[in-house]
Amino acid sequence: MNWFERMDLAKFLCCVVLLRGISSVESRYMVYNTSHTMVPGKLNVHVVPHSHDDVGWLKTVDQYYVGSNNSIQVACVQNVLDSIVPALLADKNRKFIYVEQAFFQRWWREQSEEIKRIVKDLIRSGQLELINGGMCMHDEAAPHYIDMIDQTTLGHRFIIREFNVTPRIGWQIDPFGHSAVQAYLLGAEVGFDSVFFGRIDYQDREKRKKEKSLEVIWRGSKSLGSSSQIFAGAFPKNYEPPPGGFYYEITDDSPVVQDDPDLFDYNVQERVNAFVAAALDQANITRTDHIMFTMGTDFRYQYAHTWFRQMDKLLHYVNLDGRINALYSTPSIYTDAKHAANKAWPLKTEDYFPYADRINAYWTGYFTSRPALKRYVRVMSAYYLAARQLEFFKGRSEKGPNTDSLADALAIAQHHDAVSGTSKQHVANDYAKRLAIGYVETESVVATAFAHLTKVDPALNPTFQQCLLLNISYCPSSEINLSEGKSLIVLAYNPLGWKRVDIVRLPVVGGDIAVHDSEGNEVESQLVPFTDEYAALRNYHVEAYLGHTPTQVPKYWLVFSVSVPPLGFTTYTISTAKKTGGYSSKSYVSRYQKGEQSIIDVGHGHMKLSFSTDQGTAINYLNSRTSMTEPVKQTFSYYSAYNGTNDKEPQNSGAYVFRPNGTFLIKPEGQVPLTVIRGPLVDEVHQRINPWISQVTRVYKGKEHVEVEFIVGSIPIDDGIGKDVVTQISSSLESNKTFYTDSSGRDYIKRIRDYRSDWKLEVNQPIAGNYYPINHGIYLEDSNKEFSVMVDRAFGGSSLVDGQVELMLHRRLLLDDSRGVAEALNETVCVQDKCTGLTIQGKYYYRIDPYGEGAKWRRTFGQEIYSPLLLAFAQQDDGKPMSFGAASFSGFDSSYSLPDNVALLTLQELDDGNVLLRLAHLYEVGEDKELSGMASVELKKLFPGKKIAKVTEMSLSANQERSEMEKKRLVWKVEGEGSDEAKKAKRGRDIDPRKLEMELYPMEIRTVLIRLEHPPSHTHKYRFDA
Ligand SMILES: [Zn+2]
16 A cells, blocks of 8 residues: 555545645634534534643642642642633633632732733623632541631632632532532532532443433432532543543643644644534433533643643534534533433432442541541641630731631641542641641730630730640649649639530649649549550650750640530639648549450449450440440451552552451450559540550549540551551440441441442442541441440541441551552651651540430530630749639520530621621421521621621621522423422521621521621620639
8 A cells, every 4th residue: 555545535635735834934823713612402512622721749749839849749830820811811712710729829928919910801791710728628528518618718708809700610520429419508608500510430330321410410419308409410530531532731641633734744634523523422311401621630731832732723623613612611511511401310318438439449448548637637627716816805816826827727637638648758847837827916915815714814824735745644734843832723624605514634743742623622533554555656656846955754644524515615723732722532443464354344423334354355344324335346457458569450559559468356465454544534444455555444424425545556567568447346235337437527327238329339348438538526326225336536437347436547558559649558657757647536425325215415416526625824923813814614695505405507707897797597397306406696696795886697608698699500401300399498597787697507507707896806795714
């Protein structure tokens, strides 16, 4: 075959033109027609240019922004934003969406007034659209819903302030599975018209492609139902361009559209055919005449012209071809087209967890990956919530210190490679560093607020110290020598809207001490010996983090009970017993060797636990008040990590993927004595399982749950095998394959082992495929009982055996799982050059209730776990008068507290002087006989001494009035449902400006902006009790 025979007609014609071109120099300037809009009756391809810019992953957020550290990844977000502006100006038909506000705001601050004006015009004209609009594209498994709301609010408020725009579209294209809370709360309740995403289970996706049900109406909340539903679209493959080679970054190797016949390799028809083929393929699995091409992927458009040049040509030639209609579009235009089609859509309820991208690749490891970072984020989240309340009481300082830097750090930490635990180690360190910097500034806000609220005598000037390192049993403020004529003042602040009776635990150095309340009454207290496990944890980590070994080891934990008003504090004095009388009870310590005594009882009041000394795993649980008795067994196991390096289809266990290769029960090693510590406030059973696992089981006076504190690490890897360490808590409940886990800390979703409600599950990973994210808790039930386990951070967990709850506590892995991070999840802590595997200390809590009565504890205690007491310490010389003008305080009106079913999510003074208030109903419909009812809050009582001038109900992210949002809301039809068939959920009535009462129905969160007559920074009239 000669060269001529191989040429098709098109090429022949080009050849002729080429020969002509050599003889005469002609202008080849082409005007591409990109002005196409939608054409009815034709297949419309919405070409959506976008860049997915991770707010930290392989590089830190700042490195990605400025484009440094390019040996890891060639990525510079500054280039993206810089080059988008001229690219959009060059053709008014071109469009672009931008998502991550953490980057956009960095860029915006650096722009000239001229560029800002241009960008505002581009946004106004719709060429540039800001969507999603949070600081980052948050993960949906590990973040708590309060953090999701806060980070979205931060982005949305900036966008409304600068551009007067409210983002319409949820764009969660990369997170690894999708939560129900994302759909209804961070979707419908922030006023989004739709949400799009790229990652759903591969089996689910195949079925949905066949049924054309990738696009659905998603009702995430059982309680709110159709009142907070959203149009949701899963992409057919991922968030990249369609198959057929349409990547146009400078370094991408897709074929460009070569349409100059004077040059070689003219390929217009071939490229048009590939585009049309991709469109027809996608149309086959999509309803209506509209499909979306996501034109972009990670860190693309760094030189935007390379993309737009090709897309201009594709649009031009595809439309000349005429088989389909292609247009520059955005997800908003696409959503409107779907809505205008006036079709009924399939209904989707619950969530899209867990996610597997192919066989044996369940992304359920990241539910636990980096458990220390997950805990740090949770601790900071609660601290931020409390600090904003205190900042409001004190009056916000624009110049600082204020809580803004912590807000920013926390927002970034919600990114789907941050709290998820899927970034490189140096990036995880960067997230932690940002949180630490934000904390330090916020700590001084809190200290100043306490000084202000306690009306401290400025001459005495005691500063309020706080103890962030209590997790490693380190608190210099409480470890002072009291025998030298000093007393320690402990201030306990309660960020909850209810009165709270809780336990404080502090390390102390001396034994002869007593605790008194602010009226001088002795408070019952107990000294618990400081055991070796805690001393070792403390010494190593103080040296690792602070660079010195503490000079002394505390002798005891001082334990005492405190009672604190809502949104308020009380103060207690700790001093030597000699001076003040009274004393702290020493605990009774007993050790039991194996076989010595068969049963050991601990507990207070109604609660009793009976341990068998035979390895201490069998416990009988008894609550005499509720007549609940239950044999509980608690064990540790590990999963060895799968090494698939040499498999035909390699898939290791890694930071994302959990792929176990065998379960191994961790048997207590050697003679394990049980150490039992008893006293008037707490009984503890200490168990050392092996050299790297120990735990303490606690029962407190007045509490009807069991607290388990575990220390796991360093996980041994000298056998060359990575490990996932889990604990199993087993009961006799006949749970019939069923368990319930929370969605982002809010609604509970029913899970059935080896089952998915949306498709017939093909089980290939019976362990990993049954794992779910747990932010709040997990519970089982049978006809008599509920067995609930609550957690202190996000973990992965499951119920793999009836009656049993399993939590994955820690992971240490030696291989990468080929999802891009290219690092093994092997966290270490180093002292000088010596590094050991990271140790995790944490808590979970369990309780058994009569059937139908467990929600009360889960909801109320869940709030206490999320928002612990905030402690602050000051020293005072004995004999001197009390330096505080006010020893206790409540931010609410005297004796007012929120209803038992309502939580305060946000109380914050905004930079414009308005007060942002969010209240949440904590129960779902039918969850509790009484507490699932309507609640009513008297707003006046939340602001004593102030006059509420105006209350404006807002969308969840406080960027528009709720009434405006409701007016704009698109109404969608659901298959098989008449228009009035969807039962409207009950919602609280509009707030009457005279009565100022806010009603809340199950799962409702209401957000209001409040204008107070006097700005909060001026006068304060709170209830102070000296
Ligand atoms: Zn991403």
